[in-house]
Amino acid sequence: MSVTPTVDHWFDFLCPFCYLAQDRNRVLREHGVVVLEHPLQIHPEIGPGGTAVGPRVGPTYDFLASEAEAAGLPLTWTDRIAYSLPALGAYATLAAADTAAAHTDAAADTGTADTTAAAHTDAAGHGVVAGTDAAADATVGADATAAADTGTADTTAGADTGTADTTAGAGTGTADTTVADRFAASVFNAYFGEGKDLESRDLLLALTEAAGGDPEIVRAAWESGEADRAVGKSAILAYENGVQGTPAWVAGGQSVSGLRPRAWFENWAKSLA
Secondary structure, three states: OOOOOEEEEEEOOOOHHHHHHHHHHHHHHHOOOEEEEEEOOOOOOOOOOOEEOOOOOOHHHHHHHHHHHHHOOOOOOOOEEOOOHHHHHHHHHHHHHHHHHHHHHHHHHHOOOOOOHHHHHHHHOOOOOOOOEOOEEOOOOOOHHHHHHHOOOOOOHHHHHOEEEOOOOOOOOOOOOHHHHHHHHHHHHHHHHOOOOOOOHHHHHHHHHHOOOOHHHHHHHHHHOHHHHHHHHHHHHHHHOOOOOOOEEEEOOEEEEOOOOHHHHHHHHHHHO
16 A cells, blocks of 8 residues: 655745745645645744844845746735744644644544544644745845845855755644645735735734634634744754754655755655655
């Protein structure tokens, strides 16, 4: 019996390379690979209100613009690098809810159930992986402004193609994150496609509802601190897998960081099958 190939992917909503990584994940999924998403706050030093940033100009931003056009993704820059923790926490909460729903459905079919909230949260394994705005946005390449935005481990121009190591192990997660995945796509589009305030809780709650999720679950997780704790757990998971920047993928003992070409991901997907 064949085994469905699985890849763990870490991202941050404020990372433009992660925004473009949606296209690479699309390639993996088109080849039958299950992509398990994990959020990661790569810039915890950026607090509420975000941080101001200068004009996005230079090779890094030219590269991002070209890749966005090729992927059919609109790209709009704001004058600030956002505080992403509330959005990441909302994603982690929705991913856990998706996992709980999947367990409930499975229990109905098998007659067994795991219904504790803690178990579902741990099983989801969704937390945080981030990058930032090409200056705070990227795991990849940076010019002077970009360097301030990324804070990631690889800031050389050549990093645009990504680097790989052989970090062993992969995080846990769930493929059944339908609501969470829709939410993530809408958050990325709101921030990078429409230039909206990523930190706005009203916006995040509206996007939650539009994705088919329950805004009250997200609101309660924010207020209780559970959303932040879920992001923290995901950060530990990233550390355990050798992930230091975003976007990052781990599968079969291989860790890949940076936005490699689409053709590379097509070949990788075939090798995982």
